[in-house]
Amino acid sequence: MRSLLSCLAILTSFALAFPSRRESPHQVKERVFSPRDWEIHSVAPSTHRIELKIGLPQPNFDILEKHLYEHLSKAEVEALVAPHPESLELVNDWLASHGFGEEDIVRSPAQDWATIVVPVRLAEKMLDTEYHVWTHATSGESIVRTTSYSLPIHLHDHIEVVQPTTIFARLKSFKSTIHSLDKQTGQIVAQTNTPVVSASGISVDPSCNTTITVTCLKELYNASSVVPSATINNSFAVTGYLEQFANFQDLQSFYALEVPEAVNTSFNVVSVVKTTSLLAEAGDEADLDTQFGFGLTFPINGTFFTTAGSPPFIPDIGTPTDTNEPYITWLDFILAQDDIPLVISTSYGDDEQTVPESYAKRACAGFAQLGARGVSLTSSSGDGGVGDGDSDPTTQTCFTNDGTNRTEFLSAFPTACPFITSVGGTTNVPEVAVFFSGGGFSNYFARPSYQDAAVKAFLEKLPKGTYKGLFNPNGRAFPDVSAQANNFLVVISGEQELIGGTSASSPTFAAFVALLNDARLKAGLPSLGFLNPLLYSTAVSGFNDITEGNNPGCGTEGFNATVGWDPVTGLGTPDFGKLAEIVTSPSRA
Template identity: 30%
Template structure:
């Protein structure tokens, strides 16, 4: 029996309108006290985006005189933020209504008593208690309405009625059951072999940094799990987090979960020695980007590389609960939310930060259509579909690959365990794996010039395509690259588990990028920042090309109606595994010279 656990991508609720109900795992306890302090963020309407996008092209295009000439966040924000007078108008309005507010240019953070916030936005706050964790959130059961006096300046508001999404439970098995599995396992040595990372490769500079990002009310890891994992895989014995951001739990019990565990154990096992932080965001992608900017403005440390194993359907960023309510009462739309978030992705890239996200675990159909019976049958994920982020798909080893040889780490010497040492990578897909690599084309973002040639080659390759009415051939194609996403060994709550997911390939790729960043910094070079334009400029030999498979399936136990619509792999780029998987030494050589 194959004993594995599949990680699924987690999501947040950001919706507008009137709440007919709330998430089942949150129970209303009582009306919030009128004097209880609550916080929220106002996204302001952007301007000068044409000039802003032109600067983006100059800073991120290889060969440009301004390539990697990063800008201070204040300069970037001033380009697109509303005039100072409009910012001050909003601040004065909020202060006059009893709130404390701070402007960061294109967004405003605010805090005030429940009574004041209810009066401003037509809200009705209640205390909600989580059914599993001892956590209370104060949220409105009425969706906020932007005051008419502010509607010409404010695009939308977060933090008033949105709930963090519940994490799906991973399938867990006992240590004895896992060790009876006869399949091959992925350990850090597997990754080093496949991706050409020399033994002993580690970070050598103190000013390098990387992070994993989790979305939820609280998240964390177990130090004992991390230490045991490193011991079982011959990793560094002193591995520990540099710092944490948000509601972090450092405990061997709930709310520790597989997502956090996988992210931290493998980004640190690959990016050996790179100072690593753990970020918990009580919101969604826009809230993540504002948290980074807030910390930058206050002089707090911000990592150079972020790994995010999360996403949701591009068209439904404000409708994650499927209640049919649009973002209209936030003064925006799903598209405006996506575009505002992507503008912030651009700002982070233009300060030298590299953002990576997973492509999804449900194939071309996406998480919202696991049974492949929705119309349309396929749809893109966000932030995977953003052209301003590097998206990572998933692979698996054909027939389990070949066994790991040489000096084996302790886990690989245990009875019944065979660790993978190499082999041919194919698209990760069910039923062999528990997940199918996400991939497709954006319906919001145009295809960026940096990938047009690669996408055209795929379209002319004869690879599997969905019917024309179901996808946008002129949209941004994703993923950009890929990595192993099947049968990773992790230690969670003292148990050795097998896990699948692009939640694995993303932190692995982030760890590789962080190592290269360290080499650049040691050579007196700038950090990599946005890397897509460079990736598509490399020779195809810089990647392990993945040419077998497709992403017509979704996740394990999905409907037999699947396997109809999706995309096929081909030589070169494809919407299953992007350009391929990393060749560390080729990437490192390229980035040290370009």
């Protein structure tokens, strides 16, 4: 790494000629069209306070990408994403000219983000814009945003993004269904007592066709005999947003039902944004993630990150705070930690087009920093098939948000970030694609080289002209892999429920990655870290190819699951036994 840092010193010595620091006129930095389903309610109150996050350029990010697989230290990663000193100086001068001292600025460890809390009237002056209260037509929620902002011309090369300004993402958990068990029987009864056979060739209890448990998943994915260690510094985590909290009593009830050896054990709770909640309320998403994530990985050390956020802005009563998109908040926190869980799953996201491209790319760069530090990240691929999941998948219109109102398949964020492993969904035994499995192609991120061959093979098989103009064939394709995503038996507020959605498949796949790390750590090898290049190369043979099903949306039947990679189930579902052999072989040291 010494040579890498030396190269950085040489690169930064060749600074460009920077513009004068004198006051320069404002010029539009970013503009978006009026977002679909959002309407202006009123002018934003001038005293309303906004937490502005200012992203400075990362001039050596391309070098970080080349070292993604080396398990760099926190200091090494920070050196690779640090802004140029000239950018820091110019931005500091600008903030000082508006009355901000160093004590008013919260900086990320690499100093690539600067955060200030500012009233609307000052934000409008700094950004030469006007904020409004916007209300969503369907949900009724309100936020304070603008559709454009400007910066002094001399700062355009030194500030990549300022938010919250133009971001209208609503952030939702990817769970498509939830319903109670039959109260008379207390359980779902299988229609037959004949064992069913999984793609791994293993007999699975027939009840797994109607109710998914921890035992079902271990049987399905060839990991029934796996006994992970609690003493080799392995770790696993899930994230929670939107006031979702995991309930400890529900976990104990779940353990008594499905993982009796784990009864009276728990997990760590880390509050990213401080909250007054005692984590006593049961959130269905949080309960699902923690119960199956920690149930599958017990006794590996588990952590639940809660990024509670602020309550929505309520214009009628002048609530003084409003929600911000939480990914940068979470990234700021997690990247500042010396020790990070080796596998982290998230089950939240939104339509890609509701997130400004500049913001999406900066958040994605943050996920890459985690990968460089040896962390494996998974994300749900979404529950709308090729659409947005907000209506009947066969009737969704799926309009673009760029002013042209074209019909187009809708990509999702953050799952389309190429530094995340996107997880789609399956159902039944033998497995087929579940109809809501999100999949498609990004309009923001180009197709990464690691999936070139697999995606090109799919596109070549696609009948010529199919869905022409409805998707970007050159974009990053997702999902990468898949796992069961329907009828997961959970305990919520003391009641047994069934949940479906890729909210279930992401923590499931992530849990098996944690088990693979257990095998590697026992063999004296490092954690897997950024997964995708491995998945599309050596590890392909460790997946059960799913070849039936499709993911309808936008008034179409969507894509079909087929032989090889497809934008419904990716490479398929994991065969733990085969994958463990692959990742512990000498060639993967």
